[in-house]
Amino acid sequence: MWKELKQLWTADNLLNEAWSMAYEAISLDAEMFDDAVESLWGENKTAVQKLIFKKDKLINKYERDIRRKVITHLSIQGSESIVAGLVLSTVIIDVERIGDYIKNIVDLTEMHPKELPKIDATVILHDIEKSIKKMFSKIAECVEEGDEDLALEMYTETKEIGRVCDDYINSFLAKEHKDLSGSSQTVFALYFRYLKRINAHLRNIISSVINPYDRIGYKVKTDSE
Secondary structure (H helix, E strand, O other), X not given: OHHXXXXXXHHOHHHHHHHHHHHHHHHHHHHHHHHHHHHHHOOOHHHHHHHHHHHHHHHHHHHHHHHHHHXXXXXXXXXXXXXXXXXXHHHHHHHHHXXXXXXXXXXXXXXXXXXXXXXXXXXXXXXXXXXXXXXXXXXXXXXXXXXXXXXXXHHHHHHHHHHHXXXXXXXXXXXXXXXXOHHHHHHHHHHHHHHHHHHHHHHXXXXXXXXXXXXXXXXXXXXXX
16 A cells, blocks of 8 residues: 555655655654753753754644645545545654654753763663664655565564563662662653653554554554454
8 A cells, every 4th residue: 555655645746745844854853862862861961952942843843734735635636645645644743742752851851960870771771772763764764665574674673662661661660770869760760761652653653654544553463363
């Protein structure tokens, strides 16, 4: 189905423009994520915060513009390409929500202005950050090419990341890391939570390549199911 949708997007100027905006919004999310990680672990927090919030406003503008273009297209073209418009509208919602969770990461720097302590979980967090950055770099190619094999590979990785995040969130809520202050435990738990949600919204976007419209964001069905 994805190739047919791509033909509809590229054949219509409004949808083509809207999809280009979606790509740009995903790229902005990737930049914001890099900046947020740098802000949490590094220095120059205030300057990074301002840059992230500026980019998030641009993503919100893209979302409104995409909705406007999709509605305009559907009002002119009718039901012929309604699924293409709906898929695009669904994808941009996930892109926008990623931006919101990235802003939540930036908020953590205000909750814990001091450098975060180095613990075993720090290594896991850095591994998850690298995986998410890699997904950001691949997702445009995955969507552009409609590469279902790549989408399935990425989808499987997001499921594992979600499981790891849950395990660590539960460990911090259970106060198993007794050597940490209460504020540090809270920040670590929230950071795992925000990474989990960013990862989940990336999974939703990836699922749009594999699943029919009614199952976007839901479990990918295999031939055996």
